[in-house]
Amino acid sequence: MADLGYDVSLIEQTINLSQIPGVVKPDVVVYSNRQINAIAFDCKGGITVKQDQLERYTKLVNKDVLTWIDCFNPPQFSHEVCPMDFENNHGILAETIKDFPSLVLGENKLWKSGDFKKPELNFAFRKEIPIDKEMIPPVSYYPFSEMDNRGLIMKEVLRAIMTILRNPKRRRLVIFDRATYQNDDVLTTIHPLYPILSIDDRNLLTSKIYGIIEQLRREYPKFHDQILAIRGRDTDPDVAIANLIETCEEIIKIEESKFRLDPD
Secondary structure (H helix, E strand, O other): OHHHOEEEEEEOOOEEOOOOOOEEOOOEEEEEOOOOEEEEEEEOOOOOOOHHHHHHHHOOOHHHHHOOOOOOOHHHOEEEEEEEEEHHHHHHHOOOOOOOOEEEEOOOEEEEEOOOOOHHHHHHOOOOEEOOOOOOOOOOOOOOOOOOOHHHHHHHHHHHHHHHHHOOOOOOOOOOOHHHHHOHHHHHHHOOOHHHEOHHHHHHHHHHHHHHHHHHHHHOHHHHHHHHHHOOOOOOHHHHHHHHHHHHHHHHHHHHHHHHHOOO
């Protein structure tokens, strides 16, 4: 789909419907300026689909999607709704979702069921797409969610802090100030997809991140003192950052040990 210019624009964003009372919440919305088209993907992991959810998707119109999409030519804009399901469930779900094109994920391939309105999409999925068994999911693209274990999130937060502090222009940011974590640039450094997460998810993620910052300040005084030292006038920042890296590695080991002992 990247060949057609599609890229992720929204993740789990609630979209209000203008035709009827209600909302839809697709898992992912991708958009292509080249095609002037968006696709709302709704991923189905089980064998049941709520009929009222599908009915709401039939009432999703262009202006509802355009509320959230930055489109350079709104009159030419179009959208598609595309459920995604697993091969072993598709036979059961196919009749229920027959009004929509769908993508089916097998053990080693992906294929299309039904037809998109856009011929370019039908051509792109004219053949089954093989999936390499050794393909590694792009975890770095979506490193964590607010539901993940705090040890995993802490590791990403520490990495982002190091990235920030290595940049002299950003070194003056106050790491332990809540206002720092209302800065989109800082939050995008921590989570690359922050700008396109839903508003609810962004708020939850911001709260979780700041909670971890507070935990670091309380539980790791050495980390706290080293952060303050980097901003001090009498400190060699390169030496201070090298010391902080060692401390961060120690913290990560401690938190990973906690995670292994207590998955909750």
